[in-house]
Structure formats: structure tokens, C-alpha cells
Amino acid sequence: MNKRELAKKVILNKGGIAKTSDFVLDGIKKYEVATLCKEGVIERIRRGFYQLPQNAIVTDERILKEILPGGIICVESALFHYGYSDFSPRKWSVAVPRTASRTVKRVQEIPLKPYFIQKNFLNLGKTIDNFNGIFLAVYDRERTLCDCFKYRTKLDNEIFNKAVNAYAIDNNKNLVNLSRYAKEMKLYTKVMNVMEVLLNG
Numbered sequence: 001m002n003k004r005e006l007a008k009k010v011i012l013n014k015g016g017i018a019k020t021s022d023f024v025l026d027g028i029k030k031y032e033v034a035t036l037c038k039e040g041v042i043e044r045i046r047r048g049f050y051q052l053p054q055n056a057i058v059t060d061e062r063i064l065k066e067i068l069p070g071g072i073i074c075v076e077s078a079l080f081h082y083g084y085s086d087f088s089p090r091k092w093s094v095a096v097p098r099t100a101s102r103t104v105k106r107v108q109e110i111p112l113k114p115y116f117i118q119k120n121f122l123n124l125g126k127t128i129d130n131f132n133g134i135f136l137a138v139y140d141r142e143r144t145l146c147d148c149f150k151y152r153t154k155l156d157n158e159i160f161n162k163a164v165n166a167y168a169i170d171n172n173k174n175l176v177n178l179s180r181y182a183k184e185m186k187l188y189t190k191v192m193n194v195m196e197v198l199l200n201g
Contacts, residue, residue: 003032004041011042011051016058017066020048045109060110061134064092067107071096072126073138074115075147076159081129082141084166085159089113095139097122115151125181141167142178149187149194168198175199 010026011018023033033050036042043053049066051058064071071094078093079085091113096104098116125143128135139147145167148160167173182191 003028004036004039007033007036007042008052016062017045017049017051019066020050023050046106059132059134060092061131061136063109064094065134065136067109068094068096068103068112070100071137072122073131073136074144075151075155076113078139078144079148079159079163081131081138082144082166082170084141084144084163084170086162087156087159095122115147121185124184125177140174140177141170141172142174142181145178146181146185146187146191149182149190150185164194164198168195 006026007023007028010022010028014022020030020033024030028036033042037044037050040053042050045051045063046067073081073093074095075093076085076087076089076091080088091111093113093115094104095115095117097119101114101116104112104114125140125146126137127140129138131138145163148155148163152160178191178195179188182188
């Protein structure tokens with residue numbers, strides 16, 4: 001197998017996006033990666049990340065997983081994922097640690113709406129779910145609802161109201177977790193005032 005075929009195989013084996021280190025592991029030297037790029041065999045997405053040219057199979061989800069592995073899907077994108085919002089966000093809402101601002105600024109491949117989260121709250125309610133065949137980190141329903149209260153001023157009223165009403169009738173809700181997260185995030189009174197009315201109404 002020549003280097004061209006090998007490079008294509010590496011990318012396909014990695015699901016459509018390969019890093020420089022993936023090529024090196026398979027015996028393709030860094031300078032050869034650069035040559036293959038110049039020859040149009042592979043296409044550079046950004047520094048250190050490559051795909052096959054005009055590769056339509058590389059989805060936003062795949063790119064997100066590769067270039068922002070520490071990100072957690074949140075707020076608007078999570079609401080849409082759980083069916084709490086009919087509004088398909090134009091940007092991916094992603095929670096990242098506050099230390100990741102530089103990394104986020106470099107992301108140009110997909111539209112992002114970053115939420116910079118304090119370290120002690122970053123993993124609260126974090127779970128893994130399937131997004132069009134790609135498994136990504138996402139906040140669970142309860143953390144997503146708490147975030148709606150936390151970022152209420154940033155959210156459209158209609159989106160907020162639909163989200164809290166959808167959660168209230170969701171059979172998969174976990175009120176114990178909702179109460180715990182709300183307390184930890186210092187949102188307990190706000191959350192419970194609204195949810196008690198909906199749940200008892």
C-alpha cells in the first residue's frame with residue numbers, strides 16, 4: 001500500500017477526520033503529511049487535523065468531537081436535543097472551562113456559542129448521548145433546565161417557557177437531581193418557584 005492509499009485508510013478508520021499523530025502512528029512522516037496535503041490527497045481542516053477532500057460525510061458532530069473533545073453540549077443545543085425546543089440552533093452551544101477561551105477562539109470549522117463554566121460546575125450533570133451517530137458529552141435534562149434559569153436573560157422568552165413546560169411533562173425527568181443541581185448552583189428558589197406551579201398545576 002502506497003502512502004496515498006495509507007493516508008486515505010487512516011482517515012476512513014478514524015471516521016473521517018485524522019490527526020497528524022494518527023498518520024505518524026501508521027508510518028507516515030510529518031513532512032509526508034504536508035506533501036499529501038499539497039498534492040490534494042488529503043485536506044487540512046485546521047492545524048493538525050485532516051479529512052479527505054470535499055468530504056461530505058464529515059458532520060458538525062464529528063468535527064466537534066475531534067477539535068473540542070472537552071466541550072459539553074448545553075443550553076440551546078441541549079434543549080433541542082431533548083425535544084424541549086423546536087428551534088434548531090444555528091450555533092452549537094457548548095460548555096467549556098474558562099481556561100479554554102483561546103482554544104474556542106481558534107475553532108472556525110463550525111459555528112459555536114461558548115458558555116464558559118467555572119471548574120467546580122463543569123461536570124455537574126454531564127452525560128454522554130448519541131448525536132446523529134456520534135457520542136458527545138451533553139448536560140442531562142436537569143442541568144439543562146437549571147442552565148435555562150441561570151442564563152434566563154440570554155434566552156428568548158418563548159424558548160424558556162417552552163423548555164420549562166416541556167420538562168414538567170417529561171416522563172424522563174428526575175426531580176431529585178433537579179433539586180440537587182439547583183441547590184448547588186444557587187438557583188433553588190428561582191427553579192422551585194416556577195416548577196412547583198407547573199408540576200402542581
